[in-house]
Amino acid sequence: MAAIQSLIITDKPDLTHAEYATGSLRMGTAGSTYETAVGKSDGQDSDEAAWDGGIAIFDAETIPSKEGGRVYFRVRIR
């Protein structure tokens, strides 16, 4: 598997019966958990993640060959 120079992950969760938990974006290594992952701000700022109008966006940038990671966000069931 070749390295990826730029990786963007987006997810638009179904919020019919749930709502996005503000400030819950996190990014971590392949072995991370939600607790150990690094928190990211919701705004479209210089960090690698954003919550943009119902879409979670993670900009993982460069991924070396044979490496992986995890991205997280939380929703609250209504």
Add this chain to the structure above:
Amino acid sequence: MKRLKNRIWILLIVCLMPGLSWAEGIKVAVVANEIAKHYAQVQWETNVETTGQVLYHPVREFQNNLAISIGMSTTHTVGLRKLLSGTMYQYQVRVKDTQGHTAASEWAAFTTTGIPLPLFEELCVGSLTKTSAIIVARTNVPTKLWVEYGTTTIYNNNLMVRGELKSFHQIALDGLKPDKSYHFQLTAYDNDGHEIISSDHEFTTMEDNIGLYMPTTGTFRECPDDKYISRDKGFLERITDGDTSYFTGMATSGDVTLQDQFVVIDLGIIQPIDRIKVYWRKLAYSKDYSIRLSNDNENWTVLDSGINACNGADELSDTGDPMKMIITQGGGAKARFVQVFVPCGSDFFHKHEDWRFVQLMEVKVYPCNLQDVIEGGGD
């Protein structure tokens, strides 16, 4: 029947629409919009719920860029960020449905707004002499150039090309040494100070062979009995033609066992000689020849004698023929005429018993120092 025809037409139109493909029953319709300087949005629609990803990279350069839309949906939107301004990108959407069926759109393209970053579209050495090189560079936008060059990649020399920003540059590098390998690297700056640095390039200046194309006389007038050997020029002149090909650049002597064999190169003017390179065919070479110098083509001094080409370096000719190359140092001796002299009855290597000749592929003469050249000559 009419209704069936209409359906076939609709099917054909759907299948031929750009950015739309049909695989495993999944139809994908794609569009790129909201295109800005460093951003573009790709949207796609599928006839069944899918997850998908966009592969994208600048047309001019492959990159493994990926934008993934995780959720299962019939419509997806992903934003491509940190794009290069003024750059054409190509992209493809690949989708997968809940059953694992996959489909992909055709490759499509969009161009970001703004002025593109500088880029070398062409970079080469336009012409070479013994002491100079012309570097030709073309950039996609008007630029100024910073040139670094040297005999190694440390680049001991540099220069800024003055004048207006332009897209086509010709840069002259002067004061180089003959037959020397040089490295260079360019940095192009656009009007906003954006820069692009080229990779390292290399060239070798022309060798300072003052014997090249100079007139020759002597006994190397023969030719092997081979119908493939070119007859379109004299054999003697092949000794200084810069060509070492067996077919077009080789000269064969007369019978070494019967009389002296020699070739004389007239340099035109008296010059201090640094060294002389003699290229023999490895299948027929002298093992006992002399290099002789003269200012008048009558009175000769022996620079070196008893030279055995067997002791020379193995090289290949322009067409791959094995050669023996041997260097004789000139020591600054001044001469207008250089002679390769093979005495009658001297020892020589010949691959076949019945061969009585030796064969020269080339003779090159190098001057000591260009400043020492004496104009005129003949005395």
